[in-house]
Amino acid sequence: MKLETARPVHLKDYRPPAYLIDRVNLDISLEPTRTRVHSKLAVRANPKAVGRREPLRLDGEHLELASIAIDGRPLAKKDYKLTDTTLTLTKTPSGPFTLDITTFVNPEANKALQGIYRSNKVYCSQCEAEGFRRITYFLDRPDVLATYTVRLEADIAAAPILLANGNLLERGTLPGGSRHYAIWRDPHPKPCYLFAIVGGNLAPISSTFRTMSGRNVDLAIYVEHGKEARAAWAMDSLKRSMKWDEERFGREYDLDVFNIVAVSDFNMGAMENKGLNIFNDRLILASPETATDAIFEAIESVVAHEYFHNWTGNRITCRDWFQLCLKEGLTVYRDQEFSADERSATVQRIIDVRGLKTHQFAEDAGPLAHPVRPESYIEINNFYTATVYEKGAELVRMIATILGRDGFRQGMDLYFERHDGDAATVDEFVTCFEDASGVDLSQFKLWYSQAGTPELIANLRYDKDKKVANLEVEQILAPTPGQPSKKPMHIPIRLGLLGANGHDLDLRLDGKPLEDGVVSLTKRKQTFRFSDVPSRPVPSLLRGFSAPVNVTLDLSDEDAELLMASDSDLFNRWQAANTYAARTLVESVKALTTGKRTNQGLRFARALGSAVQDDKLEPAYRAELLKLPTQSDIARIIGKNVDPALVHRAHRQLMKLVGKTLGPLLEDLYRDMADRGPFSPDAESAGRRALRNAALTLLAARGTPTDVARLAQHYGTATNMTDRAHALFLLAGRGGTEAKVALDDFYATWEKDNVVIDTWFAAQAQSPLAGTLSRVKALIKHPLFSLTAPNKVRAVVGTFAAANPVQFNRPDGAGYAFLTDQVLALDKINPQIAARMLGTLRSWRALESGRRAKARKALQRIARAKSLSPDVQEIVLRVLE
């Protein structure tokens, strides 16, 4: 634990490393509490840093140093300097040399889950971002690339499976017969954050993939014994990802084997270690009985994401951690495109945009806002954010929108050709698109350095005599932490103009046809002049969500209804419904604030009914129409003096009104969309279940005895986890005997299943009922709960703080106090997870004054605590600032 106040690292201070490490030989002898790591490094001075005669300073934390030698000669104490975080060699040879270091680490005691740790008796590792320094002393930075040969040794009984990056060279039993070893070699130079090992008693499912050039790759997914069948969907997803990357981007896999291992305790979703991806088991294991359609979908997309990193992240990595979006934003874009191709592109876009707004827009609107390429950090793990990932993906998407599909592909080809084997930068990435297309992206690059969500204020003026429609758009860039004023951005706006019958009018911008429908907003205020417009049009702006911005456009109810009914861009048809719903909800909250009874929503409900009725639309899409904006979306739109209790009340009232108004339609959907035939996780069947469950939700909100009975029956007769979990959450949200019966049944069925039981925890933590906080306090004492298991913490503490706005934001502040206690306890165990949990308080300033004061007190209690980790220190400082 670092006691001093952690200091920030700045992008402007980047310098190439003074030394390079070309080859790494590791010999790791796995023992539960005392694992020996012998490292042999081929070191030389970096020719790009000549003249900087600096001592070699290696990173290392939580290590027990046993020996060091240079070119075989052991070093004496006076030849090096050791601190809690560094090992500095005072004298090194001027030419290349070999450095031998032996360290010991304790996997069993490692609860921060960085470096080598044990999860469920399995040895595994997590090195991104800076975990390798918890294994051995090293230049732990992504611009130091080496080839690795790794020898692993362990007890055969405890770890019959031994895996590392690359291809297997050799394996054998050691004299005595109780221990064995395996030697793995990865021929591709890589940064140490991509290093990984696994040792354990695991069961594989295997398959092969034939690449486009005809090579066979052995694929394996390792899971707990007895759970092999649940890895089939992940394997299927992997093969489809490999094929897709060949077809869409011309990228072929480059080793003889590709292994995936599922572990129970993992800080994030998954990790793209070269040839050896390690996954949180909840993102591998799935069967119809155990996993919801959302989980099937998430598995498909995360398996693809980690696989796609092989090119965008591994073959081309990042020069430094400020460039994180270079691999993450791009790889999210790629996995989104994959899902769009495998499923419905429109529905995928809706899901992605919904997630972006809920998580990233909220982040960008508060104290944790930061540019997609940050300029400084205290703890890099705090920057694995929705901004770097999801907004980062939107920036790549905008480049594709500006250049068109072919231009984008040419830029990507150039990027792979020019930078294969490099540790690259965002600037170099963008330059590839400029060079391939001739388009100047210098103004566009502001998207990487300016934080915040731009607001577009749009106005359409129609001149009936001239038949001209003038669309005036202004961009407003609000200040964000450290960025009081901003330059205008380059914002691609895809748009259409709808005639009175709802059809698209031909677009003529300044007299010329606008074929792709994309205009570029580059000034603070700009007017786009459309000619030959026969009648007053209704604008459909930001089709397909062509830029991550908020748009304000004064539309009458009639105009909103026209877009909802007939916009040719289905994304925008959904967006119109969503905006209409949000506007209705914001108005009801206003009415409730002034003590009035609200009667908003009838008109919206009817418009929604006619949009959903259209059975030419696919069920998954109709399900998205039926989902109202969430309470946190409404809170974000209101923006200040938010009373979460009123938002909750308005939300419940609108749900009920829609349920009542559309009752017969919803009942029909509920009946017609029932599963026919055996379960299949494909997008179409999932879409039918989604529509049926969306109808069920609204019917349940109506709350008649028949509705409650239907809900209880839905739970009782469910033949898959999608339906069962959906009913469980709704029941837990209502309470009463039906809820108790369902929760008890669920517990009895899944008590022994480490993954599935999290649904039981989360359903209770998310209940908006008054008793939830006491229930949550009981749950963290439950024998199946543990603060050392990130999935459990996320299921209970995370769900309560991030997905239960009304109970977390209790007016008495008890929700905040509970979170504070958990963050302080967690910080001693796993700082990364503690910092994540604390992030749920980021929107505290937008609350009404009473809750705001309570939240501030909770945050100050954390700020005052002694020996905080840098992770929590950084978040609490930024959130309070």
Ligand code: ARG
């Ligand atoms: N690179 C991983 C992914 O997005 C995320 C791992 C981040 N881990 C961490 N401890 N920060 O696929």
Ligand code: ZN
């Ligand atoms: Zn990633």
